[in-house]
Amino acid sequence: MARKAGSHSDITGPRIQGAALALFARHGYAAVSMRQIAAEVGVQAGAIYNYVPHKQALLFELMRGHMEALLEETDTLNGGDPLEALDEFVRFHIHYHLARVDLVFISYMELRALEPDNFAQIEKLRSRYEDKLEAILRAGQGRAFTLEDTKLATLALIAMLTGVTNWFREGGRLAPEEVADHYVAMARRLLSAAA
Amino acid sequence: MARKAGSHSDITGPRIQGAALALFARHGYAAVSMRQIAAEVGVQAGAIYNYVPHKQALLFELMRGHMEALLEETDTLNGGDPLEALDEFVRFHIHYHLARVDLVFISYMELRALEPDNFAQIEKLRSRYEDKLEAILRAGQGRAFTLEDTKLATLALIAMLTGVTNWFREGGRLAPEEVADHYVAMARRLLSAAA
DNA sequence: CTTTGATTTGAACAATCGTTCAGATAATCA
DNA sequence: TGATTATCTGAACGATTGTTCAAATCAAAG
Numbered sequence: 498m499a500r501k502a503g504s505h506s507d508i509t510g511p512r513i514q515g516a517a518l519a520l521f522a523r524h525g526y527a528a529v530s531m532r533q534i535a536a537e538v539g540v541q542a543g544a545i546y547n548y549v550p551h552k553q554a555l556l557f558e559l560m561r562g563h564m565e566a567l568l569e570e571t572d573t574l575n576g577g578d579p580l581e582a583l584d585e586f587v588r589f590h591i592h593y594h595l596a597r598v599d600l601v602f603i604s605y606m607e608l609r610a611l612e613p614d615n616f617a618q619i620e621k622l623r624s625r626y627e628d629k630l631e632a633i634l635r636a637g638q639g640r641a642f643t644l645e646d647t648k649l650a651t652l653a654l655i656a657m658l659t660g661v662t663n664w665f666r667e668g669g670r671l672a673p674e675e676v677a678d679h680y681v682a683m684a685r686r687l688l689s690a691a692a
Numbered sequence: 693m694a695r696k697a698g699s700h701s702d703i704t705g706p707r708i709q710g711a712a713l714a715l716f717a718r719h720g721y722a723a724v725s726m727r728q729i730a731a732e733v734g735v736q737a738g739a740i741y742n743y744v745p746h747k748q749a750l751l752f753e754l755m756r757g758h759m760e761a762l763l764e765e766t767d768t769l770n771g772g773d774p775l776e777a778l779d780e781f782v783r784f785h786i787h788y789h790l791a792r793v794d795l796v797f798i799s800y801m802e803l804r805a806l807e808p809d810n811f812a813q814i815e816k817l818r819s820r821y822e823d824k825l826e827a828i829l830r831a832g833q834g835r836a837f838t839l840e841d842t843k844l845a846t847l848a849l850i851a852m853l854t855g856v857t858n859w860f861r862e863g864g865r866l867a868p869e870e871v872a873d874h875y876v877a878m879a880r881r882l883l884s885a886a887a
Numbered sequence: 888c889t890t891t892g893a894t895t896t897g898a899a900c901a902a903t904c905g906t907t908c909a910g911a912t913a914a915t916c917a
Numbered sequence: 918t919g920a921t922t923a924t925c926t927g928a929a930c931g932a933t934t935g936t937t938c939a940a941a942t943c944a945a946a947g
Binding site: 694695696699700701704735736738739742 | 893894895896897898
């Protein structure tokens, strides 16, 4: 037996990525074998190497794709005055992250598994995202917002917002929209923003 | 060669735990081998099994010890009125966690690596800790604090506080005491607490 | 100084790891 | 239809995994 009926790279390629994503999120990069990923797709381990040069690239491409899509999306945010920009950012962050819990999860948890060069690339993208929020806070500092330490507030806010992916469950007590509403309110309070 | 000069379980035991902690934190549980841990201690892999029945127990005992020590410490907090209790909790959390970044890190990151029974045990301990903060918020709800959703505020607060272990660096811009001051202020604002 | 018990080595185990590749089959194109 | 290309299998590779255990050596006790 060799090539399988109906086989096509446009189908198998994405399925490999999807299986890797799900398995990495559930068990961790190091704990998942190429054979497990292949089995999930219904293929032999060797077939994966038609799509990816090695296991590390499988992880790196997932992260890079996620971070770059995230940055691209944030570029479409309008902005307006600092208070409006904050609300918009918080709302976007919550919705975007809740729709991609697995990607968010591995992009944070598996940083250790990246080789140094790859790690540096991802870190650069991550800090570019943080900078966007920091710019909003800095623009409103002393006027729309009251904060002693902008950098610290940025980090605290991001941690608070991203933490939502840890406990949120589809079909739980709150819908994503309600969660976003609450976090907008909490973010405003955290920054002593005018109502 | 067999038993080594100066060997004693009171020394080797803790060193194995320490090496496991450091390596798990840096590379992740699944990515660390028993031989790496042994090498760090200066011993052969087989020697570890005089102290631990298997690799999983090495991780589990680290987590359990951490969570139980954490809970025991929080029992010594005085309390007072809700606002005082909040300040005290925040300050304790920051200091305690900053002094044990590796333990905090693995207790959060390696939950996936726990077998179901062990996971359930750790989760129970973790939720007991969260309950303590939630009780403080609930005690002050509508009076000392203004919050629409106590459970959500608890989770947001914990995420914000624990996030500090991700970026804090010894010898950085802020000392732990200053970090704690800022987080106390931010926590108060998040809950719209009276100054 | 002898005996007992604690501690470690070093080799071995079956299983699994990431990765390679020649050969086989299916899809596609002429 | 026949030739070409894309896709996958299945076996193999050396390395590494967690774990076990008899034998060896050291520490402690009598």
